[in-house]
Amino acid sequence: MIKIQSITKSFGDKLVLNDVTGTFEKGKPNLIIGASGTGKSVLLKCIVGLVKPDHGQVFYDGRDFFAGDRDLKIEVRREIGMLFQGGALFDSKTVEQNVMFPLDVLTRMKAEEKIERVNFCLKRVGLENVNKKMPSEISGGMKKRVGIARAIVNNPNYLFCDEPNSGLDPQTSVLIDDLIQDITQDYDMTTVVVTHDMNSVMGIGEKIMFIYKGRNLWEGNKNDITHSGIQELDDFVFANKVMNSLRDK
Numbered sequence: 056m057i058k059i060q061s062i063t064k065s066f067g068d069k070l071v072l073n074d075v076t077g078t079f080e081k082g083k084p085n086l087i088i089g090a091s092g093t094g095k096s097v098l099l100k101c102i103v104g105l106v107k108p109d110h111g112q113v114f115y116d117g118r119d120f121f122a123g124d125r126d127l128k129i130e131v132r133r134e135i136g137m138l139f140q141g142g143a144l145f146d147s148k149t150v151e152q153n154v155m156f157p158l159d160v161l162t163r164m165k166a167e168e169k170i171e172r173v174n175f176c177l178k179r180v181g182l183e184n185v186n187k188k189m190p191s192e193i194s195g196g197m198k199k200r201v202g203i204a205r206a207i208v209n210n211p212n213y214l215f216c217d218e219p220n221s222g223l224d225p226q227t228s229v230l231i232d233d234l235i236q237d238i239t240q241d242y243d244m245t246t247v248v249v250t251h252d253m254n255s256v257m258g259i260g261e262k263i264m265f266i267y268k269g270r271n272l273w274e275g276n277k278n279d280i281t282h283s284g285i286q287e288l289d290d291f292v293f294a295n296k297v298m299n300s301l302r303d304k
Contacts, residue, residue, distance in 0.1 A: 056078060056079065056116060056245060057079040057113065057115055057116075058078045058113075058114040059075060059079075059112070059113050059114075060111055060114070061074050061076055061110060061112070062075040063108055070269060071094045071097050072098055072101070072108065072269045075094075075098060075111070075270065077264050077274060079262065080245065080261075081243060081244070081245045082239065082244070082245075083261040083262055084239050084246050084260070084261055084262070085246060085247045085248065085261075085262040085264070086247075086248050086250055086255065086259070086260050086262065087099065087263075087264050087266060088249075088250060088251060088263060088264070088265055088266070088291070089251065089266035089291065090251065090291060091251065093266050093268060093269065094266050094269040095251075096218075098249075099215060099217055102215070102247065103135060103215055104120060104131075104132065108121070115131050115212075115213065118131060133209070134212040135212075135215065136157075136205075136207050136208075136211035136213070136214045137214075137216075137217075138202045138206045138215065138216040138217065138219055139202065140217045140219075140221050143202065144190040146191065148189075148190075149187050149188065150189075150193070151170075151173055151177075151186035154177060154208050155170075156205065157205060158172060158173075158209065173186070173204075176205075176207055177201075177204050180200040180201070180203050181200060181234075182197060195223055196223055196224075196230065199223065200231070200234065203219075203235070207238060207242070210242075212244060212245065213245045213246075214238070214239065214244050214245070214247070215246075215247050215248075216235060216246070216248040217249045218249055218250060218251075219250070219255075220250065220252050220255060228252065228254060228255065229258065232259050233258075233259075235259065236258075236259045253292060256280065257277050258277075260276060260280070262274070262276060263276060265287075265291070267288075272285060272288065273288050280292060
């Protein structure tokens, strides 16, 4: 489980996150939703340590990340897998080399062990016999799956996904959502997904945090979201349902 306490972050005079508190549960997809520019991605970067909050704490299974020493931070970072928006694959590396990269950096595994682990992860995301292909030779959906394989290759306890369905068609988006949910449950990980896609929310939203103007305005699940009684959330849900219906036509 990940717990965040009173996370506050400003850039210059602009307050981006305002005293955000919440928990992300193990074994289920935890979604952070909200309109563009409301602070979702900044919150994610604070949680993983890419941005240091001005105030607040992040606990990884009871470990205070920002208060910890260098060894604790390294320990936690070794337990994190990250799926970046767009996949963020290295264009100059093959699929195999991309997935292997965390093993090269973070482990002392032998070459044959790395290949075995890479092949296992590629098979787990439904990709086989693509090891030697370059990112330019595969589709957008395949790139996302390669990104997921890279994110889980080091057996993480925590998986973070930033807009995993960005730029994908509805059918491929469902495939990626299902894959994230299956991997989360199979490996009992704490998974945090930043998204504004209501199809994802209604598909895998077992735990949802709604960020509005830098504040945690609501927490719940997909069954409760349509009758929260919060006008800002109702407006967000309705607007995204309209956009999704137009996109799906």
